[in-house]
Amino acid sequence: MSGPRPVRAARGTELSTLGWQQEAALRMLQNNLDPEVAEHPDKLVVYGGTGKAARDWRSYDAMVRTLQTLKQDETMLVQSGRPVGVMQTHEWAPRVLLANSNLVGDWANWEEFRRLENLGLTMYGQMTAGSWIYIGTQGILQGTYETFAAVAAKKFNGTLAGTITLTAGLGGMGGAQPLAVTMNDGVAICVDVDPRAIDRRIEHRYLDVKANDLRHALQLAVEARDARKPLSIGLLGNAAELLPQMLAEGAPIDIVTDQTSAHDPLAYLPVGVDFDDMAAYAAKDPAGFTTRARESMATHVEAMVGFMDAGAEVFDYGNSIRGEAQLAGYDRAFAFPGFVPAYIRPLFCEGKGPFRWAALSGEASDIHKTDKAMLELFPENESLHRWIKMAGERVHFQGLPARICWLGYGERDKAGERFNEMVADGTLAAPLVIGRDHLDCGSVASPYRETEAMLDGSDAIADWPLLNAMVNVASGASWVSIHHGGGVGMGRSIHAGQVTVADGTKLAGEKIRRVLTNDPGMGVIRHVDAGYDIAETVADERGVRIPMREG
Ligand code: NAD
Numbered sequence: 001m002s003g004p005r006p007v008r009a010a011r012g013t014e015l016s017t018l019g020w021q022q023e024a025a026l027r028m029l030q031n032n033l034d035p036e037v038a039e040h041p042d043k044l045v046v047y048g049g050t051g052k053a054a055r056d057w058r059s060y061d062a063m064v065r066t067l068q069t070l071k072q073d074e075t076m077l078v079q080s081g082r083p084v085g086v087m088q089t090h091e092w093a094p095r096v097l098l099a100n101s102n103l104v105g106d107w108a109n110w111e112e113f114r115r116l117e118n119l120g121l122t123m124y125g126q127m128t129a130g131s132w133i134y135i136g137t138q139g140i141l142q143g144t145y146e147t148f149a150a151v152a153a154k155k156f157n158g159t160l161a162g163t164i165t166l167t168a169g170l171g172g173m174g175g176a177q178p179l180a181v182t183m184n185d186g187v188a189i190c191v192d193v194d195p196r197a198i199d200r201r202i203e204h205r206y207l208d209v210k211a212n213d214l215r216h217a218l219q220l221a222v223e224a225r226d227a228r229k230p231l232s233i234g235l236l237g238n239a240a241e242l243l244p245q246m247l248a249e250g251a252p253i254d255i256v257t258d259q260t261s262a263h264d265p266l267a268y269l270p271v272g273v274d275f276d277d278m279a280a281y282a283a284k285d286p287a288g289f290t291t292r293a294r295e296s297m298a299t300h301v302e303a304m305v306g307f308m309d310a311g312a313e314v315f316d317y318g319n320s321i322r323g324e325a326q327l328a329g330y331d332r333a334f335a336f337p338g339f340v341p342a343y344i345r346p347l348f349c350e351g352k353g354p355f356r357w358a359a360l361s362g363e364a365s366d367i368h369k370t371d372k373a374m375l376e377l378f379p380e381n382e383s384l385h386r387w388i389k390m391a392g393e394r395v396h397f398q399g400l401p402a403r404i405c406w407l408g409y410g411e412r413d414k415a416g417e418r419f420n421e422m423v424a425d426g427t428l429a430a431p432l433v434i435g436r437d438h439l440d441c442g443s444v445a446s447p448y449r450e451t452e453a454m455l456d457g458s459d460a461i462a463d464w465p466l467l468n469a470m471v472n473v474a475s476g477a478s479w480v481s482i483h484h485g486g487g488v489g490m491g492r493s494i495h496a497g498q499v500t501v502a503d504g505t506k507l508a509g510e511k512i513r514r515v516l517t518n519d520p521g522m523g524v525i526r527h528v529d530a531g532y533d534i535a536e537t538v539a540d541e542r543g544v545r546i547p548m549r550e551g
Pocket of ligand 1: 039047048049050140143168169170171172173174175191192193194197237238239240258259260261262263264267268269270317318319320439449486487488
């Protein structure tokens, strides 16, 4: 009988499939479930509350079996974590096509999703969980680092030295926050209800110390701030209790955000519930739990607004906590902005987004060689140099060694083609996979996050991610996915992803050039269409064709 067991991707150059495209999909599926990578691998949960890589263990086994026999002109179809068919296609076609968590508009809410999930008909795919390109906390570290750097640039003269950031959530993605703040030379107090989350981040060197209690946390934070020394402090407790308490006591906080799993009310611990009772309570009474979780989120957000009123820089980091607080009746929930309109949109206009790659050899030296290649390819990009250097020194690999950095239109294809050459000439020990988060410049419709407050009001138009997926299929990506929900929850986003394998062949080079040009190209055209000047300049300078601007 098939059931939970430890999963780890193979390393090295021996294939258990009929080719590297299939091998890459298999290894990345397994890598997502590696106990070093996944938050709850026994439940197939990779990150983000309930984001899964496979619907159930039987489906996982069937996907492994199918990938091991899949031919170069075949494509496996995956419907919410279950392989439902194999079709004859051609060698330019993706080897895997995935659609996860999609529901028809009027049905796209958590209640209906849970009902269908309980019937075994669907699963939550998050962004990179169900599309097999999660690379552990590093994946989000770079984006979080960039965001805090943008906060520093906007409000604190380019550095977080001498400031205290208060946040909550040290899970799969939220665990990147302490290191992202200290990489910007700041002090962070990070609240989590789960002692294991705190210990794990300390073990992985993403978090520096654990405080005994609130008083101790504040004392450590103020001392470090005054000495202008970076320090991150884990604090055990419920954010909906601790934030209001800190606000009432006048805690000297400069920046506030949050990365609890607020997008899923069943993954946010309500005040008055013991952490140990959380799972049983959520399973027994989901409706009652949801109501209490939303009430607590309203209290939490009210405290965040209080800090904003007191002068702190406050932003939503894309977990829907404002939307949930509003559902609980808190009317100032949207008083502070989301991080995309506040800091990231200008980057999206240039087609910039989270480019990432993983070494199928399993060898860290392959990533170090690609790091070096990136520094040579982009000598003028200072922030990229700073990031790659710090990442090389401080990032602990989880599962297959991997790297991420933000690259734009005209850059990603250059990097991808170079990587493919490095596989071809034997510089690297084995092929690489090149992919990205679904959180990218032209691949998401998400009115509370990536497309919040678009210039032309097109926040909820979801044609863009569908076009993005289709153009990636047409360009030769190795696997392509369309998901619903992601980090902001059911009914709130539609997004697409692609992963392309650099196996050193000429064909892979051709595919990489198209995919890694067209995929970020979607970001440029999406923002030109919405009326952003920066995107128009990028399109003009770099030759992106926009029919409505021709003739
Ligand atoms: P996760 O489920 O792995 O971790 C969530 C953490 O929150 C857990 O450690 C949990 O113990 C803690 N938590 C739950 N309720 C709490 C409470 N009341 N007080 C304090 N801690 C509490 O999730 P994750 O992968 O870290 O993601 C967290 C959220 O952040 C998601 O909603 C995700 O979509 C969002 N996010 C968005 C972006 C983005 O937009 N760029 C990036 C990262 C994360």
